[in-house]
Amino acid sequence: MVSDLHKDNRFGNLMIQLGLLSESDLSEATLLAVELALPLGKVLVMSGFMTDSLLHIIVQAQSMLKDQVLEIEEAKRAILVVTQSGVTWTEALKQSGWVQKDVLPANKLGELLVESGIINNDELQDSLRRAQQSGLPLGRILALTKKINDSLLCSCLNAQILLRDGKISREQAVQGLKSAQTRQTSLEDVLSDRGDYRPAPKAKIKLGEMFVLAGILDEEAIMEAIEIGLVKNEPVGQVLVNSDQASINLLDHALKLQEMVN
Secondary structure, three states: OOOHHHOOOHHHHHHHHOOOOOHHHHHHHHHHHHHHOOOHHHHHHHOOOOOHHHHHHHHHHHHHHHOOOOOHHHHHHHHHHHHHHOOOHHHHHHHOOOOOOOOOHHHOHHHHHHHOOOOOHHHHHHHHHHHHHHOOOHHHHHHHOOOOOHHHHHHHHHHHHHHHOOOOOHHHHHHHHHHHHHHOOOHHHHHHHHOOOOOOOOOOOOHHHHHHHOOOOOHHHHHHHHHHHHHHOOOHHHHHHHOOOOOHHHHHHHHHHHHHHO
């Protein structure tokens, strides 16, 4: 049984499932991460449990596991190929016999909106064409063309995150978005009222929230980064760095402050 210290540490538990860490190693690394106010992955690299390249591959595997396009045993086989031959993650998947599954629709913003009755299919196709032409994310196009407001877009993005993390079902997401639109309230309030989802009693500060409160970025930029991150399976911080909205140094300081606040 995993100790209480890291029972909710999904990354750490994944490392145990993959056979890359023992429970005692994870407990030791977790304590050190708390003491140094550093992310667990960085501490594992510093402590010699893994290399930076292997950490990056495990993050990729974790993302595919969340999206249910990869099984844990498939991940184990592919990571074994990586550690033995040093090939890329894509090549390791190929060599281990992994076959691309049909991607589940849970993380597709447009499908969620159509299924919720917020927009129709014609509106979706038109907005997708505009998004492709402009290079803007679909959600931003829908907000700019007044098909949805920023509040509803925020609820839709939160629905995607909760779906991705397995916190709610697709049916709960769809019904929650319908109610959020009708009641003009947030998805979290609707899900809480329905008893479908209750956030942790002590809310943790989000990275995007920190940037907004500090006056570095506005909410529109953060929502756009969240949407791009959901599409590309990238953390919000990485999206901000890739789009030159934040430097690596700024992101590193922000992540350390986030750990301290939480």
